[in-house]
Every structure is written in C-alpha cells, then in structure tokens.
Amino acid sequence: MAKITVGICCMKKKLNSDSMAELLQRLQATGKFTIIRFKESMILHEPVENWPIVACLLAFASSGFPLPKAIQYQRLRNPWLVNALEEQEILTDRVQMYERLTEAGIPCPPHTVIDHGSVEPGELVQELDSITWRGQVLPKPFVEKPQDADDHAVWIYHVSGEGGGATKLHRKKGNQSSIRDLTQSHIRENGMYVYEPFMETGGLDIKVYAVGETYAHAEVRKAPAVDGRVERDANGKEVRQTIELTEEEKNMSRMVVRAFKQSVCGFDILRTTDGHSMVCDVNGFSFVKGNKEYFDNAAMNLTKMLVKSSVNPPRTPLRQRIRQQSWFKAIGNFCSMISKLLLFCYIDIAMAKHWDCGWALDECSPSWPTVCALRRTVIRAPETTEPPLARGKQAFELNGGTGTHVDAPSHFIAGGRTIDQLRLNELVDVPLAVVDVSTVCNTDPDHQVTQDELTADEEIQGRILPGSLVCVRTGWAARHREAETRLREGSPGPWTVYHGKGCEEDLHPDYKLPRMHFPGVSAAGAEWLVQNRDMVGLGVDTLSPDAGASEGFKTHHAVLGADRYIVENLNLEGLPARGARVTVAPTALRGAPEAPARVFATLA
Template identity: 50%
Template sequence: MSEHSPYQPFSIGGSKGLTHKLTLGVCCMQTKATSNPMQSLLRRLDASGAFDIIIFDEKMILEQDVSEWPIVQCYVSFHSKGFPLYKSLEYVKMRHPVEINKVEDQLKLRNRLTVYETLKSHDIPCPDFMAIDHLDYGDHQFVEADDYIIYDGRKLKKPFVEKPLDGDDHNIWIYYPTNVGGGCKKLFRKIGDKSSEFDSKQSRIRKDKKYLYEPFLPTGGMDVKVYMVGEMYSHAEARKAPTVDGKVMRNKNGKEIRYPITLSEVEKACGALIVQAFGQFVTGFDVLRTTGRSIVCDVNGWSFVKGNQRYYDDCAILVQKFFLDRFHITFTMPIPALKNEERMSEPINRTTPEVDEADEENFQHDKLRAVMIIMRHGDRKPKEKHKFKSSH
C-alpha cells in the first residue's frame, strides 16, 4: 500500500516485468475500504504486481480540497452513506483518471425515479410505476380510496409498493387490500434478524414527500440479487424475500443464507445493458422473477459477493484487464493464486443450504466451471457412391 493510506493490510510485491506500475486509487468510506470483500480484491490486485494501490484516507476525503488528494491513473470510487460523491466527481474532472465505475453516472443511482427512467430508456424490463409529489400536486389529480389510488386518471389497485425517491432511504412500504385484511408491510434495512414488520393499522399512504408507486409482484417469497463484473460476467444469488415474514435466515456463522442460482439469457442480457446504461463496471441489481418474467426493480452500484473466493479471483482478473486495456497494455498477467493460509484468513461461508456433517465428506473441493461438448449428429445421410478396388 502507498504511504497515502493509513491502513496497511499488505505490501506491494515485485513488478513482474512491467516497466512501471499503474497507480490505483481507492476513494470510498473507511468501512468500505477495509471490508473483507474489498480487501479480498485488493490483495489479488496487489499480488499481480501491476498496481501501486493507494487508499484515500477518509479524513482527507471529507476535509481536504480535492487538489490535495493523491494523483492516480486508475480510480475506484463509489457512494455509500456519508460519502461526498460530488467531491469525488470534482476530483475526476480535475485529474481525469480512468474510472472503473463512472462517478458522474453514480448520481443516477441516488434517485429511484432516475433509475427507472434509465432502465426504460434502455428497454430493460422494470415495474410499471408512477411518481407522485405529495407536497405539490400542482395541476395533477390525486385520489386515495381504501383499495386503490388514482393519479391523473391512472388507477393502481392494492397490493402496491411505495418507495421513497431517495435511493438511500430503504423504508419501503407495501399496502394490502381490505379483502385480505388490509394493513401495511414495512420494509427496512436489516436490524439484527429483522428486515420488515407488519402494521395492521396502517392503510393510508404516506404524504410527506415524493414517492414511487408500483404494483406488488408475486415472486414466491424469493429475491434475486445479481452481481456483474463487466458485461459478460455475472453471479446470482437468491434469498428469502423480506416480505415473507421479516425474519432473516442465517447460517451457523451468522451470515444471511443465500443460494447461488443460474440466470436466464434474458437476465444476463439485462445485466450487460445495466453495465452500459449506468457506466458501472462492477455493479449489482435486484430481479423479481414473477409470472414467467424477470423484472429489474433496483440497481445498486458497486456490489460484491460476500465470502466467495472464486468470485474474488475472477473479479480481480477482470478489473486488472479493464485498467490494462485502457492503457493499451497488450498483455494481461494472471493473478497469482494466494496461499491456502491467505485464502483462509477470511471466514468462508457456505452459500448453499446447510447439510449434515455426515454429508460433508461427499463434497468435492473442485468446482465445475463449464461443460464443453464436441458432438456430431448420430444419423449420417447415406452417401450416393460405391467403393471398389482397382489396379489401374
């Protein structure tokens, strides 16, 4: 790590034959920079010998002028709570580093209405929605009844979902019709083992600010989270939806249980379009699988799979290639495999359902990455010819 960083999780190795290393700046909040997923990526990039990694000090980010920030060639920067995104954008415009996730495009992710409009403009399936400013209806007509709302002639029946426009506000409410008892399911960021609670007395919508309204889509109690690294690499996991009972399912290590799943070709195509539309090479998004369709209901920006070592290996190779390609370096060195003790320095949590100890020995350490088949049709068309021997 560079002297600019107050954290020293590892040291820079040899140059592996490069004429010089690329300076790679990581500009984000301290909790994100020192998290296990980020450190897993940085360890692998460091092992390649291609980068001089500089983690920007959080105090410097918050208090110093961007002209005093280190000058880097490669730039990893993403928003989280408390991060000065506009300040990071000012740095980009001043220094013009190569961005793996474009900072200016991250402004789109802060507003759910902008996210949906971007999805629609790129023909990515998203929920039907309407945005209502309850503080200023203007010339718009709004009506609320027990089982529906009407806005400018558009009628939305319960159950429907109410989302704040602010992407950082996770207080999402779902309203139910009177024929199933009414009430409201209130979703929020996980608190302990809770992710939602039901309020039987809440039937009227909130009217304190701007909200998005969309139909509640049945998903069989499952949420799908997709992680993209570039347009062609995806990893997907399913978890119990918070709308089921609000209880977070955890494994024996206390981590939320998620199950790796296979994406459809349509979902993979959506992932590639999202990477393009939002300018985010490393990103994640949420999918609702409902009635034979896949609907994108949120785009998260910088997102990592947790505890998956194979994903970190793949991600590091693709991130390295991204930066080397931008500097027209025509060769890409492989990320050296980390030693077993380095791999085990972080707890590895199973992302598949728990199994009995008796079944553990049946698991193989090797992982099937792909199946390649070379085949020809079993039935051959008879050839209209005769074979015979001749001495002439």
C-alpha cells in the first residue's frame, strides 16, 4: 500500500515545537505516511500553485499565519483536512465562537455582546456594582472578553464589597498571569466585548485536548484569576494535573469537534462548584506538553483518521481537472458532461423510487407501553363551523415518543442536543444502509445484533458509507401492524404482540411492566458503528434499539452518548440494503428530547 502524503502547514515556531515533534515521530513510525513540512517562507511568499500536493493536510492558524491563503490552497488541491480551515476563522472571533456554541447546543455561559461603537444614549448604564444593557442588569462579578480571540486581556470586575476594581488577565510573563487593578471599576468602551457572569470554580481551570470524537485528555491548573501567580514545578513547567472528565463533559468534547470541524483542538471548561459544566473558550489546534500517554493516544487516533480518509479521498476539483487537459479537449468533455448530467437528471426524476419509512399516526398507533396514546379533539366553534369561514380544526395531545419518532441525545444524555438542535446535514438526504437480520429474529425475539453481523453484512452488501443512517430490519414491521390492528379492534392486551406467553409475572426492572421480547442492537455493535462508520444515527423497526428483554438502555447510551440520534418504529420493508438516500423530518420542538417524525427514502 502506497504511503499517504500528509502536509503540515503552520508557522515555523509551531512546526519546530517539541509537541509537534512528538506527534510526527509517532506518525512516521507507523510506516504509513510521508510527512511533508511546508516551509514558512513558502507559505508566506509563494503562490499556492507552488505548494506541494498532498493527500491530507494538517493546517492551523496562529499569529502571522495567512489563513485566507491556506483556504485558497485547499480549494485548489482539495486535500482531506484534519482541521477545517474556514471554521478556524470563527475561532479568531469570540462573538462568532459563542454563536457557534449556542447553535450547536453546547453548554456555555450566559453572555451578552456589546459593540461600544454603536451604543445609543441610555442603552448602557454603568453603576458601582453592575452594568445595565438595554434594560438587562449584569451584576458584578462579571467577565469582559475582547472580540478578538488573540487578545488575552480578559478582565474580571469585582463588587465594591470585595475591594472592587478588576483583575486583568494577560499572557504569562515569567510567573505572572494577571494583576489586580483596584482603580479599574468601569468597563472598557473601545470596541466589541462579550460579557458573562463570573462562575465560581473553586479557583481551578480545566483544559481539554481532543483528538477526534472519541479521545479527550483533560488537565486542571490553578486559575490565573486566583492570585495571578503561575505555579511551576522544579523544571520550570506550569503545574497541571490530569483530570477525569464526566460523561457530560466527554459529550461536550465530541460536540465541539463536530461543531467546529476541528479533529485536533483544545478548549476550556468551567466546572462550577454547583455541579455544572460549560465551555467558555475554543482554542483550535492545541497539544499537551510532556505527556507520553497523550501523544501515544493522539497519534493512534490521528492515524486512524488519516488512513480512513485515504479510503474515500476527496475528488480533484473540476476546475483543476480541466486545467490538466488541453482546452479543446476540456471544452468537449465539459459539454459532454453537461449533456449527460441533464439526461441523468431527467432519468432520476422519471424513474426515482420513493418509500415512506414510517407509520401514519393516530389513536391506535403502538408505542412504548408507558407512553400515553395520542388524544385528538375536534375543535367545533362558531368560527370553524359557520360559513363562510367554516374549516377543519383539531387539537392533539401526545407523547414525544409516540409512533415513528426521533430520540435526540438529550433523551438520555444530560446536556445533550435537543430535537431542534439536530442539524439539517445529518437529517436531510443522507446515505441509507439497511442491515437485514429478519431471519434470525424470526426465531429469536431477544436477538441483539453484534459487530460480527454488521461486518458480515458489509461483506455481502458493501461498506457502510460515512454519514449514513444505519437501519436494522428485524422483520418486526408485521408485529407493528398486528398490534395496531388489535388496538383498533379494542382487543385487550395488544402488547402481547411484544410479550412472551406467561410473562405476567416477569416484570422488567426498568419500567415495571411485563418484560417485552423484541430484537435490538447490542451496545457493542452500536459503539462499533459510531467509532468505525461515523453514522449520523441508528434506526430500528421495533419500539427501541435496546432489545425488549435487555436492561439499562445501554444501546441508547452508546448512540446518544456519541451525539448521534435514534429513529424508532420504522417501516423498513422493501428498502434496498444500500444505495438509497433518506430524510428524517422530526417536528422541531424547541428543547424536546423526542419528537414524532416523517421519514422517507429515495432511490434514483
């Protein structure tokens, strides 16, 4: 197998750092890569057409780095990016950074942005122990952060009862990282700033270093606001201790990597004394110093990402392919391509096949036994029944987990994304992979799909594409129809469809009802899909991806804990194993952990 060319594009100080050497030595030791170091003089002074062509690019901005030029190179050569370049522009602006955190549903401090250059008279009022901005009071202590993320002059304003003034943070100078200025009681008014309440963390800062979505190393240090003095060991290094992240904080790490598209990045967490955690800064490309275990894990995870990228490399941009041909040949090929594209579009529209992958929802739709059935009220009022404005109006009451529905990460994960925070690029027109295990499930209602079954399916049907919705067809759609029929007929005990005979005395410890029997996906199988196939979500044609007889909802935790979503109660009959595209359309209920959904697939 040919070695993968990996370009390192950054300023000389970063390129020659001990941390970079630790990482690159480990990557080269695998024998899988050819490392090409971009010279700083070339980056600064030569056109991007002269830069080396590489399959993968590790580029990151720092002071003096020409980020727009690197973006130009990426558009020209289209290498696979370890860290997305355009998103790095967001990291240079604290206002945009907080906007992205909020959009992605990542917990962050409540904050206010004030552009002092556009403040109208009366909008901002400064008092001894607070400021009021457009009627909203922010009491001291609070934090003031410049818009420019490279500006480290973050100030903390104190109440007069504790001496007042401000603690002014700055880049470390010797053993000093902040200074207390008792005369600074008014906020700065010379630009745009972010203001947020000061969070009590017991005098500690947590620094997190992520490499991909599955690995995060964290260290704790004394916060610079405590006394402004940097604690150092006998070798002169700042004292930091490795710390274990909570499950919620690990989920935040996954969310940061995905939201900012930075596979290798660092960020700061505030772990408050009242038990909350939130992200207060994202630093982009960051390395730990002097920790062998971290570099071993970082190199291992980065190797996996680089090798995986080589399986499905980015296509060379059309403009570059045309440049590589003679103009006459290029024009001819271009015209031929356009005519074929128009023909294929016509064929796609004329011959596309569509599937409705969910069930119509009504009062007799089977759902989880503890979930209340849909209730419908027909609204009859003069305004809806009397001409000329007579019209049909109904009101509905239903549980979010009714019928075909989506579970967002927050369904089981504290601080996870809610339904309205799921992104369109993981819901709309994504690849669909259907794994058929109906034969074994027909004889074993407690079956849990394993990793071996998933890999065996790939040997027959082909590899599951990254970004797929992976759906498991157990054949239980027929049971859904049977349960629906029993409910519609008013038959007692419709849930015997999911229960075994003589199960009345076998109560499930999780939901205190007779233990159900239907197939699902093992937690290990789900974890393998998340870690090795980068699925956007997991779908099942049963009530849950956790088999009915299983306990602890471990598969839910494996999928939702990786910031993916789950679709339950699907109808997967007739769908091809590969090749179709699927759209999942849950109702965007703000803050909801679950929501009913319409799910449909298309095969051109």
